[in-house]
Amino acid sequence: MPAGEGAKNMETVLTVAGRLLELGADRNTPLIALGGGVVGDLAGFVASIYMRSVPFLNIPTTLLAQVDSCLGGKTAVDLPAGKNLLGTFYQPKAVFADLKFLETLPAGDFRNGLGEIVKYALLDAEFFSELEASADGLRRGDQAVLGNVVERSIWIKKGIVEMDEHDQGIRRILNLGHTVGHAIEAESGFAIAHGEAVGMGIAAAIRLSERLHGFPAADRRRTEALMDRADLPVKIPAAMRAEALVGRLSADKKKEGRSVRFVMLRRIGLPFVNGGIAEDVLIETIEEMKR
Numbered sequence: 001m002p003a004g005e006g007a008k009n010m011e012t013v014l015t016v017a018g019r020l021l022e023l024g025a026d027r028n029t030p031l032i033a034l035g036g037g038v039v040g041d042l043a044g045f046v047a048s049i050y051m052r053s054v055p056f057l058n059i060p061t062t063l064l065a066q067v068d069s070c071l072g073g074k075t076a077v078d079l080p081a082g083k084n085l086l087g088t089f090y091q092p093k094a095v096f097a098d099l100k101f102l103e104t105l106p107a108g109d110f111r112n113g114l115g116e117i118v119k120y121a122l123l124d125a126e127f128f129s130e131l132e133a134s135a136d137g138l139r140r141g142d143q144a145v146l147g148n149v150v151e152r153s154i155w156i157k158k159g160i161v162e163m164d165e166h167d168q169g170i171r172r173i174l175n176l177g178h179t180v181g182h183a184i185e186a187e188s189g190f191a192i193a194h195g196e197a198v199g200m201g202i203a204a205a206i207r208l209s210e211r212l213h214g215f216p217a218a219d220r221r222r223t224e225a226l227m228d229r230a231d232l233p234v235k236i237p238a239a240m241r242a243e244a245l246v247g248r249l250s251a252d253k254k255k256e257g258r259s260v261r262f263v264m265l266r267r268i269g270l271p272f273v274n275g276g277i278a279e280d281v282l283i284e285t286i287e288e289m290k291r
């Protein structure tokens with residue numbers, strides 16, 4: 001299938017399913033995804049519906065896919081109205097993450113993975129300390145460091161998904177940084193890459209946690225220092241209008257029919273889901289983040 005989010009749609013699903021039929025694939029034929037998160041999400045979706053499901057295996061080839069999207073069973077394709085609007089829960093039979101693939105990954109795609117890794121570190125204090133000790137090696141792509149980081153991230157995700165496979169409760173903490181991150185990505189007209197937007201979203205979540213829930217200032221400084229070493233931004237571009245960002249968050253709220261849920265932290269390693277944040281607090285925090 002063609003590279004990129006643009007191909008993660010029903011048209012590609014139909015093409016892949018048609019090709020599987022031509023090749024004589026039956027209910028026992030395993031489908032293997034070899035690629036980034038886009039290929040994994042789409043192939044998982046096809047595997048879950050082709051002949052009422054065939055075995056699915058995932059070989060993630062991007063950092064983001066290896067540390068995050070390859071595991072958890074969320075499959076999806078996009079609709080013109082938005083991302084991931086069609087999908088199923090369908091677990092892979094196995095996942096094989098080989099670091100060798102990452103050698104050819106462009107820098108921007110590597111960074112997309114780093115955003116998710118910092119997210120996992122904030123969900124697990126021990127992993128956070130490990131990452132502080134190895135951040136420079138990670139940025140250089142040191143194999144031993146990468147191996148540990150991929151394994152630790154995916155293991156943290158596995159633990160959370162096993163508690164809440166169908167995303168009814170605790171699994172929502174995996175959205176840390178993504179609510180504001182998605183608004184920033186969209187408001188920039190997708191000029192800001194996903195990984196950077198998630199970085200800014202995480203920085204916003206930390207600031208809001210400090211302001212509203214006693215997240216220690218020392219933990220914020222540690223987080224910002226770690227993000228800086230991972231080359232992730234902690235500031236929001238001055239030209240981005242806080243009101244416009246908050247407008248996007250309220251549009252999400254209307255879509256969901258309830259308040260937007262933010263993932264907050266009481267300290268590093270202690271996340272929880274907040275029911276809603278007043279607009280003026282959001283605007284002030286975003287303005288603060290421009291300085």
Ligand SMILES: NC(=O)c1ccc[n+]([C@@H]2O[C@H](COP(=O)([O-])OP(=O)(O)OC[C@H]3O[C@@H](n4cnc5c(N)ncnc54)[C@H](O)[C@@H]3O)[C@@H](O)[C@H]2O)c1
Nearest residue numbers: 003004005036037038039061062064065069074101104105
């Ligand atoms: N299912 C989940 O739980 C989950 C979680 C997070 C993200 N996602 C989804 O993942 C997608 C993003 O995934 P992604 O960041 O991997 O993007 P991607 O799949 O678009 O891959 C990024 C780019 O890297 C190229 N590429 C892949 N492997 C490469 C390699 N080894 N060397 C060189 N180039 C390579 C791809 O062709 C593509 O151009 C989004 O659609 C998102 O919705 C899903």
